[in-house]
Amino acid sequence: MAFKSPKGTRDFYPNLMRVQNHIFSIWKNTCKAFGYEEYEGPVFEQLELYTQKSGEEIVEQLYCFKDKGGRDLALRPELTPSLARMVNLKAPELKFPLRWFAVPRLYRYERAQKGRLREFYQLNMDIIGCTSLTAEADLISAVIEMLCAFGLNDKDFAVGLSSRRLIREFLAAQIPEDKIGQVYRVLDKRGKITEDLFNKMLTDLSISQGAIESINSFLNATTLSELKQMQCGGLLDDAVTELEELFNTLERVGYTGYLQLDLSIIRGLDYYTGVVFEVFDRNKSLRAIAGGGRYDNLLANLGGKQLSGVGFGIGDVVLYELLKEKGLLPEKIYGPDYFIVTFGDVDADLLSFARALRGRGKKVLYPLESVKVKKQMSQAVESGADKVIFFGSDKAPAGHFEVKNLETREQAIVAFDDL
Amino acid sequence: MAFKSPKGTRDFYPNLMRVQNHIFSIWKNTCKAFGYEEYEGPVFEQLELYTQKSGEEIVEQLYCFKDKGGRDLALRPELTPSLARMVNLKAPELKFPLRWFAVPRLYRYERAQKGRLREFYQLNMDIIGCTSLTAEADLISAVIEMLCAFGLNDKDFAVGLSSRRLIREFLAAQIPEDKIGQVYRVLDKRGKITEDLFNKMLTDLSISQGAIESINSFLNATTLSELKQMQCGGLLDDAVTELEELFNTLERVGYTGYLQLDLSIIRGLDYYTGVVFEVFDRNKSLRAIAGGGRYDNLLANLGGKQLSGVGFGIGDVVLYELLKEKGLLPEKIYGPDYFIVTFGDVDADLLSFARALRGRGKKVLYPLESVKVKKQMSQAVESGADKVIFFGSDKAPAGHFEVKNLETREQAIVAFDDL
Numbered sequence: 001m002a003f004k005s006p007k008g009t010r011d012f013y014p015n016l017m018r019v020q021n022h023i024f025s026i027w028k029n030t031c032k033a034f035g036y037e038e039y040e041g042p043v044f045e046q047l048e049l050y051t052q053k054s055g056e057e058i059v060e061q062l063y064c065f066k067d068k069g070g071r072d073l074a075l076r077p078e079l080t081p082s083l084a085r086m087v088n089l090k091a092p093e094l095k096f097p098l099r100w101f102a103v104p105r106l107y108r109y110e111r112a113q114k115g116r117l118r119e120f121y122q123l124n125m126d127i128i129g130c131t132s133l134t135a136e137a138d139l140i141s142a143v144i145e146m147l148c149a150f151g152l153n154d155k156d157f158a159v160g161l162s163s164r165r166l167i168r169e170f171l172a173a174q175i176p177e178d179k180i181g182q183v184y185r186v187l188d189k190r191g192k193i194t195e196d197l198f199n200k201m202l203t204d205l206s207i208s209q210g211a212i213e214s215i216n217s218f219l220n221a222t223t224l225s226e227l228k229q230m231q232c233g234g235l236l237d238d239a240v241t242e243l244e245e246l247f248n249t250l251e252r253v254g255y256t257g258y259l260q261l262d263l264s265i266i267r268g269l270d271y272y273t274g275v276v277f278e279v280f281d282r283n284k285s286l287r288a289i290a291g292g293g294r295y296d297n298l299l300a301n302l303g304g305k306q307l308s309g310v311g312f313g314i315g316d317v318v319l320y321e322l323l324k325e326k327g328l329l330p331e332k333i334y335g336p337d338y339f340i341v342t343f344g345d346v347d348a349d350l351l352s353f354a355r356a357l358r359g360r361g362k363k364v365l366y367p368l369e370s371v372k373v374k375k376q377m378s379q380a381v382e383s384g385a386d387k388v389i390f391f392g393s394d395k396a397p398a399g400h401f402e403v404k405n406l407e408t409r410e411q412a413i414v415a416f417d418d419l
Numbered sequence: 420m421a422f423k424s425p426k427g428t429r430d431f432y433p434n435l436m437r438v439q440n441h442i443f444s445i446w447k448n449t450c451k452a453f454g455y456e457e458y459e460g461p462v463f464e465q466l467e468l469y470t471q472k473s474g475e476e477i478v479e480q481l482y483c484f485k486d487k488g489g490r491d492l493a494l495r496p497e498l499t500p501s502l503a504r505m506v507n508l509k510a511p512e513l514k515f516p517l518r519w520f521a522v523p524r525l526y527r528y529e530r531a532q533k534g535r536l537r538e539f540y541q542l543n544m545d546i547i548g549c550t551s552l553t554a555e556a557d558l559i560s561a562v563i564e565m566l567c568a569f570g571l572n573d574k575d576f577a578v579g580l581s582s583r584r585l586i587r588e589f590l591a592a593q594i595p596e597d598k599i600g601q602v603y604r605v606l607d608k609r610g611k612i613t614e615d616l617f618n619k620m621l622t623d624l625s626i627s628q629g630a631i632e633s634i635n636s637f638l639n640a641t642t643l644s645e646l647k648q649m650q651c652g653g654l655l656d657d658a659v660t661e662l663e664e665l666f667n668t669l670e671r672v673g674y675t676g677y678l679q680l681d682l683s684i685i686r687g688l689d690y691y692t693g694v695v696f697e698v699f700d701r702n703k704s705l706r707a708i709a710g711g712g713r714y715d716n717l718l719a720n721l722g723g724k725q726l727s728g729v730g731f732g733i734g735d736v737v738l739y740e741l742l743k744e745k746g747l748l749p750e751k752i753y754g755p756d757y758f759i760v761t762f763g764d765v766d767a768d769l770l771s772f773a774r775a776l777r778g779r780g781k782k783v784l785y786p787l788e789s790v791k792v793k794k795q796m797s798q799a800v801e802s803g804a805d806k807v808i809f810f811g812s813d814k815a816p817a818g819h820f821e822v823k824n825l826e827t828r829e830q831a832i833v834a835f836d837d838l
């Protein structure tokens with residue numbers, strides 16, 4: 001009987017791990033280019049951290065368990081509650097605003113399908129303690145620059161901007177207060193169901209025909225001027241102005257082609273309060289690539305001070321699918337600098353020579369068993385090594401070595417100090 | 420109410436994460452210098468993967484749970500079973516010997532104490548499919564070089580070499596076959612209990628006084644020549660020769676000062692069959708820093724082919740304690756290249772300027788809100804930035820910027836292209 005990996009998880013063999021490291025490396029380099037500092041939390045947290053504020057869907061998908069001390073724990077389905085917890089614990093010592101990033105592994109018990117796994121990685125970038133829209137602008141700039149660093153451009157993806165605040169204020173003007181929560185959940189399903197079903201679900205909540213029409217034309221708005229015409233007696237002025245300012249800033253920085261208004265974006269998580277955004281592929285053949293927004297009350301709701309946060313997450317699974325579709329996954333194998341092929345035994349002399357080369361900062365591989373030179377050469381090629389050194393070759397004078405470049409096939413006699 | 424992290428886990432705030440990244444970076448660079456390829460498995464596995472072969476102690480400490488599909492799963496307490504599983508699944512496509520490394524997060528429900536946590540990181544290096552002692556030599560070289568790269572030397576740590584095979588063959592010559600398993604467990608406790616208790620535990624297993632004396636002098640042997648005198652009618656010849664060859668190779672490569680014979684090293688895991696080793700601090704004030712050995716049957720026992728493996732793990736917790744004790748934790752903060760201090764508003768002009776600098780490969784931070792220059796300067800210092808650029812300063816001509824080096828305090832006017 002051969003054991004398999006649990007459903008919805010992945011085995012990263014070295015060839016897949018190289019791709020994964022490519023993704024991690026572009027994620028982290030972008031964060032550093034924007035001056036964000038890395039942090040990390042535990043993989044499991046107290047169950048209550050999620051049941052309080054994360055929203056229904058996520059709680060249904062939790063991997064929860066009791067430890068041997070009887071504590072109720074859950075594998076983290078997202079990192080933001082851990083971030084809020086950590087900031088709350090050290091708020092007096094921290095200097096705000098914080099710009100932090102992390103690359104957590106996350107866990108959701110979902111139906112495994114294309115672009116969706118039960119165990120996945122996600123880059124999180126967050127700003128805590130800044131109410132200015134510069135925070136949103138900074139994060140949206142970062143996600144665009146990051147995707148461009150993968151080789152994608154505005155023909156491949158776009159950032160849809162929306163506002164929970166605007167939607168909330170619009171709904172408050174249309175429907176009774178006590179219906180808003182239920183209507184949110186229907187709105188969040190809109191992209192995945194037919195228009196008829198959507199309207200029916202609202203009708204079932206006793207929303208009037210007029211309000212349903214109004215909701216539909218609001219959600220279909222693609223320009224800010226449409227929104228302005230729709231204004232309900234000035235009630236939405238501030239929320240529209242906020243979106244307008246954000247668009248203006250990002251356009252002036254040069255991201256016009258990447259941006260669009262998309263009020264159908266709600267985001268599943270309950271804690272968002274302001275601007276929300278999602279990144280999606282232009283073909284819309286995949287789920288959202290990234291998503292985030294502003295959360296004004298999460299830290300206070302988890303027992304901390306009133307500190308506003310903005311952040312986004314970008315998962316590895318959908319991104320991988322998109323990069324694969326566009327032919328943007330890396331192909332070159334970065335192997336060691338040298339593979340030492342020996343004409344003699346694999347012995348202490350060979351290991352000492354390898355040690356001396358490593359002492360010069362080189363990455364060095366050698367055969368572990370005495371096998372024929374031909375087999376050593378094929379091991380060298382498979383390893384992705386740049387060059388082969390022939391150890392014990394009589395073609396080279398003392399202190400010199402015969403070296404072959406595996407790409408150009410050129411051979412040369414090189415002094416040790418020049419290796 | 421403020422949420423805390425679960426007992427035995429850590430919150431890596433940016434200052435701690437920097438230290439952690441220093442550890443990861445030296446681990447990974449050493450693996451690459453030795454030509455090992457990175458892999459990774461899931462954080463949880465089928466419970467049975469561990470209950471079969473990992474050994475009693477580890478199974479008692481498992482975090483196990485059922486997922487929503489009723490599957491029995493466990494958070495991984497070690498990576499070797501996952502490695503064996505992965506290799507078994509793809510054995511026909513893989514080219515042996517494999518030299519693989521990984522940096523998993525691992526989970527053991529232990530009493531939290533100095534050097535021991537419930538959630539920790541561990542570097543694993545393994546060679547699969549090589550029966551030659553060069554595998555042991557390669558791995559022991561790697562662990563020594565890695566610790567030296569942290570700034571440690573042979574006054575700080577040593578590698579104790581032992582052999583399960585030798586111990587097993589020695590015990591087989593001294594005591595009845597059916598007692599060997601129980602005696603192993605007593606042997607594994609030896610370092611942590613008094614000599615009297617150790618002897619009593621063996622007496623309780625009906626081991627004769629003569630055999631107990633013989634076991635003690637065997638375990639106390641510190642040289643190979645002592646062992647050779649002790650030989651039981653040549654039964655141990657091969658196992659002693661194996662250890663002797665390994666010592667010889669490693670000494671000839673230059674590691675003499677780091678090595679010692681230590682037959683009290685048993686290793687808790689059941690699957691080891693050959694040479695085993697542990698790295699410990701010379702003061703013996705901490706638990707083992709690293710440990711590993713050869714496992715001949717693990718892959719076959721988990722349903723695969725007969726492929727011999729050798730590997731070791733080095734955890735982050737004890738290593739951190741040791742580096743701290745020796746003053747070897749990194750102190751310098753690597754911040755962004757530039758912090759932009761603005762005399763005007765934080766607006767699209769500032770963001771565009773930052774974008775242009777990032778386009779030149781620079782790491783760039785700016786204030787998120789319009790605050791006084793003095794406050795911006797202190798943000799710049801806290802960020803660890805190398806230099807400050809004064810944006811909107813009238814001291815610099817068009818296309819030029821006033822730059823201050825925060826370390827040397829020097830100021831200069833620099834053209835954009837030279838930033």
